[in-house]
Amino acid sequence: MKGNALSQLGRRTAEPPITWLMREALVRPGLISLAAGFTDNPSLPVEITRDIMAEMLRSGKTGQPPLQYGTTAGDETLRALTARRLAQLDGQSPKAKAYSPSRMMITHGSQQFLYILTEILFDEGDIVLVEDPSYFVYLGIMQSHGIRGRGIRMEADGINLAHLEATLESLKKSGELPRLKALYLVSYHCNPTGTTTAAAKKAAALKLLRRYEKFAGHPIYLLEDAAYRELRFAGEDTPGALTMDRTGDRVIYTSTYSKPYATGVRVGFGFLPAPLLTAALRVKGNHDFGTTNFLQQLISRALSTGAYETHVQSLRKRYAKKAAAMVRACREHLPEGVEWTEPNGGLYVWARIPARVKTDLKSKLFAAALKQKMIYVPGNLCYADDPTRRKPNREMRLSFGSGSIPNIKEGIARLGKALKKVL
Ligand SMILES: Cc1ncc(COP(=O)(O)O)c(C=O)c1O
Incomplete structure (x- = not known):
């Protein structure tokens, strides 16, 4: 045939x-x-994982919950611990709205989060602004969905803001801004360049995106991929873009326990503005209705015992x-x-x-x-x-x-x- x-x-x-x-x-x-x-x-972490698993499976009472299906959004304790840890990294109160566990979902690696987000946000022909160069597996998701990329030039401390502005202006002139939905930044020790985006640049980028929204007719999001944030071995940590999101509804933040704990475990997470979260949870429901419960509870215990740190x-x-x-x-x-x-x-x-x-x-x-x-x-x-x-x-x-x-x-x-x- x-x-x-x-x-x-x-x-x-x-x-x-x-x-x-x-x-x-x-x-x-x-x-x-x-x-x-x-x-x-x-x-x-072979020994840490062995000890936690032995503890998890100590009795029927402790062993049955992780061996059962969980919820689509993810294990409640893991979400609470993750939200608290992120607030701490960002130097914010864990009570701040941006860090509410109800704003997040746990995914099968941050890769699944990126995939689901792409499915709920973009149609074929839409445009994403990406660092030039960027994470090639995300470029693969874009290629697969027929999403167009525009590269923003890089400097030692992140994207070149003048080039970001010029790109937004050129999309405005060509009438393509309505196709632009997001700027994707691998903002900590970037894959592939190792660059960390300065906090001031994230804030300025958010402002610029806001300015061009009225020509787009919808929000233009800053998608911050912090996969390598915890693997910093020199210098100071930089606050995440959630701390700069004035209205609390323009930043999407994703990160992972793959790199800092174990790549074989593949537990990731993402924080999203409310309308996106609703759609993302529906799609996650169709994908797998929840990340492997056993692995989530493993990470949750590693966090709560201090073994993770x-x-x-x-x-x-x-x-x-x-x-x-x-x-x-x-x-x-x-x-x-x-x-x-x-x-x-x-x-x-x-x-x-x-x-x-x-x-x-x-x-x-x-x-x-x-x-x-x-x-x-x-x-x-x-x-x-x-x-x-x-x-x-x-x-x-x-x-x-x-x-x-x-x-x-x-x-x-x-x-x-x-x-x-x-x-
Ligand atoms: C920048 C970046 N984001 C996301 C991921 C996905 O990682 P995982 O799905 O294991 O969380 C990777 C993996 O290499 C990465 O380099």
């Missing part, structure tokens, strides 16, 4: 490029992958060492002309190569790196399909998350050899 029965979405959805990168890491023995966004294996503290020290090892290796092995960031949190170093060398999957450099048995994430994969500019093709994301320190050093040394060959 000639035709296939796939829906438009089924046909449109491209294969995520990361699938190929992950497969390469598995099928090539000896390959060092600085591409994967995995977290550090040896520090995964202790774990996060030690994790930060570990990533600080790994990041420092990667930066030192870059200094030692990467040839002149290559620039890289020195992260103060998260899992990534972002490197920029001299303009004459490309970094994409088909480039000479990528082939040379593969020959040296190392891979990185090509930077061009992290740029939205924005028709107003060419995708830069001279950058790469290097992850210090999953490799051991000797592995990281060797990976960068191999990259150095590949670069020297191509340069």
Whole structure:
């Protein structure tokens, strides 16, 4: 038969490029992958989790509730603890309205939150403003839903506000503002660049979005993705955008327990303005009518016993060492002309190569790196399909998350050899 029965979405959805990168890491023995966004294996909280599970399953009375279905919005205790922790991080009273557990839902990772939010907010052809570059899996969700992206240029402390304003103005002029619904910021130790958005920039961005709403005819939301917020190992924490949301109905905030606790557990959460929450809960009801109760109660107990906090503290020290090892290796092995960031949190170093060398999957450099048995994430994969500019093709994301320190050093040394060959 000639035709296939796939829906438009089924046909449109491209294969995520990361699938190929992950497969390469598995099928090539000896390959060092600085591409994967995995977290550090040896520090995964095996003992903490074992103790909590033993406690949870101690008796029928304690064991039955987590082994039963829960509610669509998520476990009440976990929501209360999460809301309180976020208020604390933001330096706000846990009684403040913005941090009411009734404004949030627990999801299967923050990835599910992003997906559900996309489903309730955007139609095909709608526009999202994204950091240039941004989190490539979210760009994949956009591609799959036929959502258009416009990249906002980046500076060391977040988006370039003048470029944000110019983009809003150009959308106004072209009559496309009614298609614009949100600005998506990975605002802490961003995936892929490691950038943290300054608080003043979030406040200014919110103001700008407000100013253009009257031409859009509906709210334009700031979607703050704080997935790496807890993995800060230097500098001060920055207040989240919820603290700047004057009317309490323009900021959507999402984060996750994946990175700071365990990526295999995949419990995430999001705070939303009321009309969005109602719609999101209905869609979540259709997706799975609730995140795995057992895992929610695991996280809830880790939080309430203090084990979570202790774990996060030690994790930060570990990533600080790994990041420092990667930066030192870059200094030692990467040839002149290559620039890289020195992260103060998260899992990534972002490197920029001299303009004459490309970094994409088909480039000479990528082939040379593969020959040296190392891979990185090509930077061009992290740029939205924005028709107003060419995708830069001279950058790469290097992850210090999953490799051991000797592995990281060797990976960068191999990259150095590949670069020297191509340069
Ligand atoms: C920026 C960002 N947001 C969200 C996620 C999703 O994480 P999870 O679904 O495990 O919470 C990731 C995962 O890598 C990420 O990098």
